[in-house]
Every structure is written in structure tokens, then in C-alpha cells.
Amino acid sequence: MQKTILSLSLLSMSLMSCSTILNNLPYVYTVDVNQGNMIDQAMIDQLRPNMTKRQVLYIMGSPMLVDFFHKNRWDYVYSSKKGGEDREQKMVSIFFENDQIKGIQGDLKPSAVPVAKPSTDKTVDVPKRNLEKTLWEMMSGWIGYDGSDDGVKKEVETVKPTTELIHN
Secondary structure, eight states: OHHHHHHHHHHHHHHHHOHHHHHTOTTOOOOOEEEEOOOOHHHHHTOOTTOBHHHHHHHHOSOSEEOSSOTTEEEEEEEEEOTTSOOEEEEEEEEEETTEEEEEEESOOOOSSOOOOOOOOOOOOOOOOOOOOOHHHHHHHHTTOOSGGGGOOOOOOOOOOOOOOOOO
16 A cells, blocks of 8 residues: 555656656646747837937837946847747847947847838727716706806906096
């Protein structure tokens, strides 16, 4: 009995330590892991020489690594591991001089032709709905409150010019 328990525990430990068997089991879900700044070619294509740091922040986001000793270098690192696939890593370093881009180094290079990122926003026309008045709107209508100016009525005082002179 003790030998079977010992052999079963050794077998289970050997199976758990063998990642190739566990990674290839059918119907086992593995989590996608994304780390760092999302970097794609469209973002890099928008970068141009002499762009300011503020413009780079708008396009790329804040850098993953800012070296204390090299303030003029921003490093962007993106790592992605999907399911049972191998990990994919992209790295881009942007160099500045006088707060303007002087160089880009890394896995992705900007294109030679300026590229504007197309907008993915869509405008949707929503028809106006005819809603019934709420209970509060009906009750406030009975007392003459219309909801404007938060219920505070302002009286405007008009001053009429006089042509009479007051003599003492």
C-alpha cells in the first residue's frame, strides 16, 4: 500500500514538472499575458525627427523605462505570450537632444513616408426618444418649477433714468 502511494506521488510530481506534457494537453486553457507598453508599427510610423517629448508621450504613452543616468533616452518594451505559444518581445529606444527626437533604435523602424493614423471613431445618430415625464417633473410642474437655475428665481431690477433734478 505504501509503495503504491509513493509511486503515485512520484509519478504526479514528474508529470507536474514536465511542462511539455502540460502545455500540450487538450482542452487546457492558458492565459494570454501582455506586459509593458503596447507597441505597433502604426505608432512608430507617426514618429518624426525633431518631435518634442510631449508629442512622443501623446503617440507612444509614457515610457516603460526611464534611466536616471540617461534622461534623454526612453525605452519602450512590450512582451506578449499568447496561449501555449512562445513569448514575443518588442523593444524600441527613443533618443532625445534638447527635448526633441534625434534617433530611434529597436525592433521597429519608422517608415520613410509620413503616415497619419486613421481614426477608428464612428459617429452614430441616435433618434430622439419621446419619454413620459417622471413623477418629479409632473409634481414640479404643478408648483411652477421648471428646473432651471436650481429653483432660485432672480428678479431683475430695472432703473429708469430720471430727468428731474433734485434741489435742496
